[in-house]
Amino acid sequence: MKKTRIAALETLLVDRWCLVRITTEDGFTGVGEAGVHGWPVATAAMIDGLRGYLIGQDPDLIEHHGQRIMRSWHFSGSIIAGAVSAIDLALWDIKGKRLGVPVYELLGGKTRDSVRCYIHVAGDSVEALVADAFARRDEGFTALRFSPFQPDFHLRASYEEWAAEAERRVGAVWEAVRGDVDLCLELHRQMSPAESVALASRLRQFHPFFYEDPMLPDSPRIMGTVHAQSGLPVATGERFTSLFQFQDLFHHDGCAYARPDLCLCLGLTGGKKIAALAEAHHVKIVPHNPLSPISTAACVQLDACIPNFALQEYTGESESPKVDLVVRPLELKRGYLTVPDAPGMGIELRPDLLDRLPPAAAIPMAPLGRDNSVQDW
Ligand SMILES: [Mg+2]
Helix, strand or coil, rough: CCCCCEEEEEEEEEECCCEEEEEECCCCCEEEEECCCCCHHHHHHHHHHHHHCCCCCCCHHHHHHHHHHHHHCCCCHHHHHHHHHHHHHHHHHHHHHCCCCCCCHHCCCCCCCCEEEEEEEECCCCHHHHHHHHHHHCCEEEEECCCCCCCHHCCCCCCHHHHHHHHHHHHHHHHHHCCCCCCECCCHHHHHHHHHHHHHHHHHHCCEEECCCCCCCCCCCCCCCCCHCCCCCCCEEECCCHHHHHHHHHCCCCCCCECCCCCCCCCHHHEEEHHHHHHHHCCCEECCCCCHHHHHHHHHHHHCCCCCCCCCCECCCCCCCCHHHCCCCCCEEEEEEEECCCCCCCCCCCCCCCHHHCCCCCCCCCCEEEECCCCCC
């Protein structure tokens, strides 16, 4: 392949997304996304700060550039990892486009033709939640994700109040769609380890596919205890920024499903390594994907080339603002995303996206409980 150099690097802050667009001297453009959605402006500043290093560099040296950036200064964390992830995805997109092949061809080749997705369902009342579950099942989705709790969960007065509510909500959905779909329960770090283990004893009867983030993810050792004592398949890892955090999690048998965010765990380069590490621990991969269609496209490239893929998070891309971001979203058929044949990551940004989309949204704040204490979400 003829050599080229990086000619331009732009950051784009739209909606809650921090995107990067890199262009080469021979006219190819790659796009990436950073997954630090609480701090898009700070992450964009980090990416902009790397412009001086990246302009003029060989875009093929993806692993090298990631290593150079991560190891040049004595700090780490989500802003740096988000910036490196966005750059990594854009460089993979460029490499695929310059070679005329999808990225998964460069990462081992296809292990599947389509990617099974789970979709979010929601409802403040049990009736609304069940109605949404029916609607999504009828669209063809075979896995549904929802919170056992209502949005004002943090205002509950007692364990019994929220645990009984959770049992009612999960039980209602299970009764409604049992036999047709898998239930993916998102606990959103809202419980202590003890509460989470206790709640699991009430929810095991509904056979959830996974039990996501049953506690704050900061202690792999205690997550391992919750995994063992809950008797449910724990899914976690969406906030992790390195291979080493996943290694610690797997060492403590902290999950059945790992949730790398490719916009945070050092891109497709990091994601492929995490998937291999998970494979060696009999852990399957459920990529975290709450962000834009760029993140979805990156996830599908990984899902398409690993043997231990389980499910793909998907939040729908047929409505604004997502539909305003890319020229053509990935094809969704009855709850499965088709693995694209197009070069690179298989998507293109709309040239007029900055006219169509709002600027970066404000940073959301954690809710307060009825005693004014800070709650997790
Ligand atoms: Mg989650």
